Amino acid sequence: MKLGVGKKPAADSPPAPTRIEAIGSVADRLEAAGVEHPEDEARALLRGAAGLTRLELALAPRAPLSEDESRILSDYAARRAAREPVSRILGERGFWTLDLTVAPGVLDPRPDTETLVETALSLVAGKHDSPLAILDLGSGSGAIACALLSELPAAWALAVDLSPEACAATAANLGRCGFSDRAYVVRGRWAEALQGGFDLIVANPPYVRSDDIAGLDPEVRLHDPALALDGGADGLDCYREIFGDLPRLLAEDAVVLVEVGFDQAASVAALLAVHGLQIERVARDAGGRERIVAARLAPSPT
Ligand SMILES: C[S@@+](CC[C@H](N)C(=O)[O-])C[C@H]1O[C@@H](n2cnc3c(N)ncnc32)[C@H](O)[C@@H]1O
Numbered sequence: 001m002k003l004g005v006g007k008k009p010a011a012d013s014p015p016a017p018t019r020i021e022a023i024g025s026v027a028d029r030l031e032a033a034g035v036e037h038p039e040d041e042a043r044a045l046l047r048g049a050a051g052l053t054r055l056e057l058a059l060a061p062r063a064p065l066s067e068d069e070s071r072i073l074s075d076y077a078a079r080r081a082a083r084e085p086v087s088r089i090l091g092e093r094g095f096w097t098l099d100l101t102v103a104p105g106v107l108d109p110r111p112d113t114e115t116l117v118e119t120a121l122s123l124v125a126g127k128h129d130s131p132l133a134i135l136d137l138g139s140g141s142g143a144i145a146c147a148l149l150s151e152l153p154a155a156w157a158l159a160v161d162l163s164p165e166a167c168a169a170t171a172a173n174l175g176r177c178g179f180s181d182r183a184y185v186v187r188g189r190w191a192e193a194l195q196g197g198f199d200l201i202v203a204n205p206p207y208v209r210s211d212d213i214a215g216l217d218p219e220v221r222l223h224d225p226a227l228a229l230d231g232g233a234d235g236l237d238c239y240r241e242i243f244g245d246l247p248r249l250l251a252e253d254a255v256v257l258v259e260v261g262f263d264q265a266a267s268v269a270a271l272l273a274v275h276g277l278q279i280e281r282v283a284r285d286a287g288g289r290e291r292i293v294a295a296r297l298a299p300s301p302t
Helices: 019-032 038-050 054-059 067-081 086-090 111-123 143-151 164-177 210-215 237-243 265-274
Strands: 092-095 098-101 133-137 156-161 183-187 198-203 250-259 277-284 290-297
Touching: 019 038, 019 067, 038 054, 038 067, 038 086, 067 086, 086 092, 092 111, 092 143, 098 143, 098 164, 111 143, 111 198, 111 250, 111 277, 111 290, 133 143, 143 156, 143 164, 143 198, 156 164, 164 183, 237 265, 265 277, 265 290
Parallel strands: 133 156, 133 198, 156 183, 198 250
Antiparallel strands: 092 098, 250 290, 277 290
């Protein structure tokens, strides 16, 4: 019998890394790849690879990784180092109080958009138990519709998107959150085929200037669909397309809210005014930038 040939005895193998050691080495790799918040992201990937909650990880940070967990984590780390977002790697994103599926070819919903939800809810305060009719234009993952339906128990929503992938993702997330019986999903070009009246119209349309897309972070440029980003030469094309339909669609006392780019609030407010809407509120995101414009139909002169 030959000794020292073939597979090494298990006793000679290096010990499996602990969870905390694995987080450290993934964080180093992500930092070298230029990823922001590498430690937080490494933790999220580890939790995803090992199927752990935050609490489970906090309670047992020195548990060793299994072979399967190490293999999955190594794949996740390579993908994140190539600048694929964590939410796409894990296929999930927390939005508002909900866990949503993040589907390929569909915009990954952003925390910024929670400002739109928060502002919308404050503008319908006092009507939270009313059967409000909501229209979500460009629904993407369905994040806004799901969040609003989660807070407005008697409301129903119509979600519209031009992208078949987005329509499927909206329907899937509405189902996942348990709202399918209060929502409809339609594939279409903004509101062109719709009739009124909706009590709450929300939209987070594409608003990036076409020339700016090449300079976006790889996480956005390479993974979010162009249809969800490109707002034309000045970023305002979609607002121009949408706003002409609003007077026809808004019910009495209805409110419309749109998300805008950080330097677009004044231009978007001016476009709303052209269509007979008056600004109700301009809300700022957590960074203090004007990101939501809310408006109502101006009272007609008597
Ligand atoms: C910035 S994403 C917003 C997605 C989602 N509402 C959110 O906030 O995460 C814009 C969405 O508008 C959709 N869209 C782009 N052009 C459209 C059009 N002409 N008609 C309807 N939807 C459109 C895109 O497919 C995309 O899902």
